[in-house]
Amino acid sequence: MLIRGFLTALTLNLSLSSSAALAVTVNSLPTAALVPGGVAVLATGTPAVTAEFRRERVMLADFQGAQYAVVGIPLDARPGAHEVILKTADGTAVPLSFTVTDKQYVEQRLTITNERQVNPNNEDMVRINRESAEMNAAFASWDETQEPVMQMRAPTEGPRSSSFGLRRFFNDQPRAPHSGMDIAAPEGTPIHAPAPGVIRATGNYFFNGNTIILDHGHGLITLYCHMNTIDVSPGTRVAAGDQIGKVGQTGRVTGPHLHWSINLNNVRVDPALFITE
Ligand SMILES: [Zn+2]
Structure with missing residues (x-):
């Protein structure tokens, strides 16, 4: 577990841009829907400078004093646990989990x-x-x-x-x-x-x-x-x-x-x- 965590942090240091982006402040958030094709709106808990989901950079936004990751969920996402990886100012990678529920589209x-x-x-x-x-x-x-x-x-x-x-x-x-x-x-x-x-x-x-x-x-x-x-x-x-x-x-x-x-x-x-x- 320790080794795996270390490797994850190392990989992220290499793959994420070195420019430490600050989150922006927004005055609204989209409606959350934790389904394939939906949007996850997740309080980060830990202040992050960047975040990624499935190797794509994810939006971070401050809303009413708290930081959120606003994450698009692909239509092909499987129901179950998924992870956004947050990166903090000192380079630590922090996983942020969320659960996707199934949705049957007609x-x-x-x-x-x-x-x-x-x-x-x-x-x-x-x-x-x-x-x-x-x-x-x-x-x-x-x-x-x-x-x-x-x-x-x-x-x-x-x-x-x-x-x-x-x-x-x-x-x-x-x-x-x-x-x-x-x-x-x-x-x-x-x-x-x-x-x-x-x-x-x-x-x-x-x-x-x-x-x-x-x-x-x-x-x-x-x-x-x-x-x-x-x-x-x-x-x-x-x-x-x-x-x-x-x-x-x-x-x-x-x-x-x-x-x-x-x-x-x-x-x-x-x-x-x-x-x-
Ligand atoms: Zn169309």
Whole structure:
């Protein structure tokens, strides 16, 4: 046990950045949900300078005088005990445990008329792999210059036609679970930044269509897909409420809507946990 603890501390010293980041103060926290696709909001107890979960850096925030780790739980997380590793100012690694409860997400079956969007050809796959590398790089961004906002308004008005986590079948073939929230709205409906941030990437992607990745700092990054127009460019700093684009039906869709994802420590989590009405 002693040896194992020592090794863990040593590994963390090597893998975590040497810049001792201070936690930021926030005036709200997301709704906690200790389920796959949810968010753990954990009082650290020990003041930490950095934290990681599954080798990804985790947000630390001070709220009402106490420090919290705000942790995205992946959809593929197993029910049971999980550990965030806190690192204190003197370099000690302190495990912080939490328990994930099972959640059964329901099935959704969709029919896509463009067969290539269900079974892409080799040429498509080259494009898809290049695009996912580009998007993954943006999702891995860590920006400490911004103040994270833990609660947001929905980015566009409309009924939420499909909820997060649905186990999806396209033309009866199983595909990745739904990693965001769909908001149905007519083509051309404005989409607004739900919180301040920096546009990290934009593109026209095979599945996602016209897409924006918006970085709110500290590992909190939002994704907007299937847009008609993209009204911003990479590097642009936006304020909450700024128009960033319009609802469309580009990419793999069955009709006009906004697909909105929230990424926290590089994990897609349920956007509903961040929405204030
Ligand atoms: Zn969607």
